[in-house]
Amino acid sequence: MSLRRTARPLRLLAGAALLGGALAFTAGAQQSSDGGSTRTGTSAKTAAKSPARKPAAKPAGESAAARKARADSARNAELAKRWPVKGPAPLPGSILPNRRIVAYYGNPHSKKMGVLGELPQPQMFAKLDRETAAWNKADPSTPVQQALHLIAAVAQGDPGKDGKWRRRESPAMIEKVYGWAKQKNALMFLDVQIGKSTLEEELQVLLPYLQRPDVHLGLDPEFAMTKGGDPGRRVGTYDAKHINHAIDVLAGLVTKHKLPPKVLVVHRFTGPMVTNYQNIKLDPRVQVVMHMDGWGPPYGKRATWSRFIYPYPVQYTGFKLFYHNDTKAGHPLMKPSDVLALNPKPLYIQYQ
Template identity: 60%
Template sequence: MPHFQPLTRLTAPALAALGLALTLTTLPGCGSRSDNEASGTDTATADSARPAVVDTVKLKLEAMRRDSLKADSIAKKTGQLPGAILPGHRIIAFYGNIRSKGMGILGREPKEQMFRKFAGVLKEWQAADPSIPVQPALHNVTITAQGTPGKDGKWRLMNSKATIEEVISWAREHKCILFLDVQPGHSTLQVELPKLEQYLKQPDIHLGIDPEFSLATMPGIRPNQRIGTLDAKDINFTINYLARIVSENKLPPKVLTVHRFTRKMVTNYKNIKLDPRVQVVMHMDGHGEPTLKKDSYHDYIQTEPVQYTGFKLFYEYDARPKPHHIMTPTEVLQLTPKPLYIQYQ
C-alpha cells in the first residue's frame, strides 16, 4: 500500500463548483425574526443582553473554502494531491463479495487459495509494465441489488457490519486498498452512501458505484431485467460527498470507480465536475471476446473521457466460447489510454 501523507485540511471558490456553497448558505439561521416575533421577545433588548451569536455554518464554509483553494493550488502545481494513488500506481483488484461464490473471484475460492492466485496476477502485471508499481485492491460489492424488493421495496441489501469488517481485515492483512461497491437498486446514491461514511472516513477505503443496477428512474423493473443508469448529477453528488469526507478527515484523495459498458449507463458525461480530492475512474465493465471488449472500451471510455480509465477481465465469461480467452496484461496495455485500474471478476 502506498504511504499516505496526510493533507493539511482541505477546503471553495471551488465549493461553488462543487455545489456545496449554495447548500450551506441556504440553511436557516438560529433565532430568525419569526422566532422572536412568535415568542413576543423585544429583539433589541434581547440582543443587547446576550453575547454575539457565532455563525458556525459561515465559519465552516470559510474553512472549507480555504481547504479547496489549497487543494486546487497543490493539484495545479504537482498534478495531484499528497497521497494520491493515481496516476503513480496501477490498481489491480479482485472483485466480488466474500459471502458469495457467484459474484466474482473475491468469494468464489477459499481465502488463501484466492490470495495465492492474486499474488500471481500482481506479478504478471508488474512484469508487463515495470515502469509503474502495482497497487493491490479488493473490490467488495457491499450494497447489492436483489431479485426481490425487500420490506422497503428498494431491491437492494447491504452487507452486515461483520462482513464489512471482515473484508477490511482481509485487505489490510494483504496490504490491499479496499473498494466498497454500491448497486443502488431502486434506491439512490443520496440515500445509500451515508450508510458507508464510517468506513469511507478511513484512508485505505475507496468507493465504486454501479449504474447497471441503478433503477430508480425505472419503476417496476427488477434488477437484471434492464440495464440501469446514472446521470452526471449523480456522479457529481458522489464526488462532492467524497471530497467532503476527505476534507473533514484530512485524508489523501479517494478513488471512485464508475462501471460502464453502454452509452446510456452514464448520461451527460461532459457535465461531470472533477475535484482534486477525488480520482474518478471510468471502468469498462463488459465481458466477451477480446475484440468486443476493445470496441466497448473505445466507444464508452476512450471517446467519452472523464479522468482515469479502468478495464475488467472475467474469469468465467471472457473465455467462453472457445477459442476466446482472457486478455493478458500485455494485450490490455495495448489499449489507448492504458488503463490504470484493472479488475478481475
C-alpha cells in the same frame, strides 16, 4: 447470480438471489451518453449544433473499405486529442497515475459474483499475487497497488421488505473483508448497486468506512434504477449529477478527516449507463475512473472500450477481466500486454 446480455438482445430475468456484474456486448448502434444513437461517440445533440459541412471529395476510384479506413483514421486522430484529460494535478498521497490498482471483485456470500468469494482466502491471495507479478512485469514503470472490491450494496431480484430491491452487506462482513485487505496492505473498495434506493441513502450508510484512508468507492449504474424498471430486467443509469454527488461526499471526507485523495470507480459498458458525462466535475480530492465493465471475447471487449470509454474522457480509465465469462466460449483471457495496448492505458484493473 450474474446477469449478462448476449449479441442478440434478450429479455433479462432477475435472479432470485444476488445480482452482480455487467451485461455483455450488444450488436448495433447504442445510445450515446447524451441520449443520441451513435457509433462514433459524437452525440446527436452535439451534432445538431455543429455547423453544416460539405462532404469531403472522394478520391477517384476509392473503394468503400478505403473510405471507411480514412474516416476511422480521422476520427481516431480527433479522439486522441482528448487524452490525456486535462485536470487538476494529483495531490500528495494520490494513488493515480503513478500506481496501477489491481483489484479482486465480488462478495463472499456468493461464488458466482466474482473471485472475491469464489476462492478461499489463501488461494485468492495467491492468485492475486500472481496477477500482481504479471502486471508489474508488463509495466514496471507503474507498480501495482492491490485492492479488494466488495459489493457492499447488492441489487436483488425482488423488492424485499423495504421495497428497495437491494441488500446491504452486514458490518461484520465489511469488517471481515477489510481485515483481509489490511493483511495484504491492499486498498478496499465498497461497491454500490442501489436498486430502487437512492445513492444519497446508501452512501450515508457507508460513511463510517469511507472515512478510513484506505477505503474507496465504486458505483454501478447497471443496477441503479434511477429511471424506473427493476434490477436485472433493464440496464440502469446514473447522470453526472449522481456521480457529482458521490464526488462531493468523498471530497468532503478527505477535507474533514485529512485523508489522502479517494478513488471513485464508475462501471460502464453502454452509452446510457452514464449520461451527461461532460458535466462530471474534477476535484483533486477525488480521482475518477471510468471502468469498462463488459464481458466477452477480446475483440468484443476492445470494441466496447472504443465505443463507450475512449470517446467519453472523464479522467482515468479502468478495465474488467472475467475469469469465467470472458473465456467460456473458448476465447483467451486478455493478458496484461493486451490491455496495455489500449489507449489510454487503464490504471484500474478489476478481476471478477
